[in-house]
Amino acid sequence: MNISSPAPSIGKPEKTHIRLGFVALSDAAPLVAAKVLEFGHRHGLTLELCRQPSWAAVRDKLLSGEIDAAHALYGLVCGVQMGIGGPQGDMAVLMVLNRNGxxxxxxxxxxxxxxxxxxxxxxxxxxxxxxxxxxxxxxxxxxxxxxxxxxxxxxxxxxxxxxxxxxxxxxxxxxxxxxxxxxxxxxxxxxxxxxxxxxxxxxxxxxxxxEHPEKVLASRRDFVEHYPQTSRALIQTMLEACRWLDNSQHRKDISTWLAAPDVVGAPQELIVQRLLGHYDPAQFPVQPPGVSFFNEGAVNYPRPSDGLWFFTQFRRWGMLHGDHDDAAVAVALCQTALYREAAASMNVRVPEEMRADVFIDGRVWDGQNPAAYLDGFTSQKSASAG
The missing domain is CATH 3.40.190.10 (Periplasmic binding protein-like II)
Incomplete structure (x- = not known):
């Protein structure tokens, strides 16, 4: 298999055995690849994968410290940070693991x-x-x-x-x-x-x-504070795994490992179909973009504007109230400096800080003015009601 040469070490990890939580989904592929191919070893880490029955279990075990980090829904991490519908905890988004899918x-x-x-x-x-x-x-x-x-x-x-x-x-x-x-x-x-x-x-x-952000590599904020070298090594490890997954043959390989009963437990042919971005042509005559894990590093940078978008939606649907500085919370949540250090050591390009995206309803999000963006939904709703 095409495995890259060892990356230069920045510092020895303070904690070397890492328990990683995941849920039975195909986009847990970076964690599975990292473990099966032991990408962590070259960065001083030994990974232990811990399948969880639900996202609530991932949340609870992250907060309790039973797992160190996890493949997690971006919105889950944002919700825990704001204490919506459950316990509050200061969280960290180390990197984005995939987009779309x-x-x-x-x-x-x-x-x-x-x-x-x-x-x-x-x-x-x-x-x-x-x-x-x-x-x-x-x-x-x-x-x-x-x-x-x-x-x-x-x-x-x-x-x-x-x-x-x-x-x-x-x-x-x-x-x-x-x-x-x-x-x-x-x-x-x-x-x-x-x-x-x-x-x-x-x-x-x-x-x-x-190209929306989907799963992230998440931990508690104090884990990053106590174990910065470990956190950096974990990002390096997952960048290797995500880069490896860009190869279509490697996606076929990972589909076999994902199909195992103790990982996803679904037929391999169904896993690989959607990993390769193949959808029913009768329903999708133009095949939509499929899951993306790396794309020369464009996938993985944890943009604060991505996290901020989730806060706008929490407010839109009445989940989040008050005068919190959502932009400042998103900046604290996303570990951009740590990610940049890890990416530089791996020769991975860091994309532009800002990007403008057009959604299905024609609205544009660029993170510049979240209040105006959010107000637009209210205006749109009032206009349709009238």
Missing amino acids: QAITLSNRLTEAFEQHGNLKDALATPGRRPVFAQTFPTGTHAMWLYYWLASQGVQPLRDIRSVVIPPPQMVDALIDGELDGLCVGEPWNAVAEARGAGKTVAVTSQIWP
Whole structure:
């Protein structure tokens, strides 16, 4: 296998055995690759992977110190930082592990109604009750993608649907049992739902926000403060893993490891399909961007503006109130200086600090004026109501 030569050491890690949490999803691939190929050894680390049953378990074990760091939903980390719906803790985003790669799946009945009516709002009226959609954590990325997509389709998420939290591996069975009308989750569970005839993937999250941040490498802030060399070595290790995953053959290799019962526990052919960005051409005649792990370093820089976007959505949906300085919180959350040091030692390019992205509803986010961005949703809502 094509494994790069050892990177120059910056400093000896203070803590060498690292327990890493993850949930059964394909985008845990960087952690799995790092462990299987032992990328940590060249940086003085021994990794122990600890699969967790849910995102709530990841949160709780990060806060308790039972795990040192984790593959985590970006929105989960932001929610814990603000103490939304659970314990508050000062958190750290060490790097972004992937962009894109999530999807929205509707039940067969709702898919047919969507196609028949040509719009989602009318389709959602067909069950004769408030439809039930699942996401994976109240402040998580999947909740935010789901709500944003629904709103872009003229649906009010807080009124027109019932949103429930279900751990990713349990979603397909819930869809099959008729408990759900739709879901937003990471792969391979959308692919599994289609393969089992439970529903259809109708949107992928790169259509909502192209190249959006998804999972991050997260820890508590005091872990970074107590173990800065270890934290830097962990970023170096994961950068190696993410770079390795850019190769399509390596994605095929990792799909076999991910398929193991103690990792994801889903069919290898379904995992690799979406890892390679292959979607049903009948539903997606133009193939949307798939999951991205590295892209010459463009994926991994922890931009504070990315974290700040989640805070705007928390406020939009009534989860966050008060006069917190959201931008300052996002800057403290994202460990940009540490990341830059690790990236420089690995000859990994750091992208521009700011970027402007166009969302599915035509709105532009660049992180410059979050208050005006947030006000735009209120104006848009008032205009549509009038």
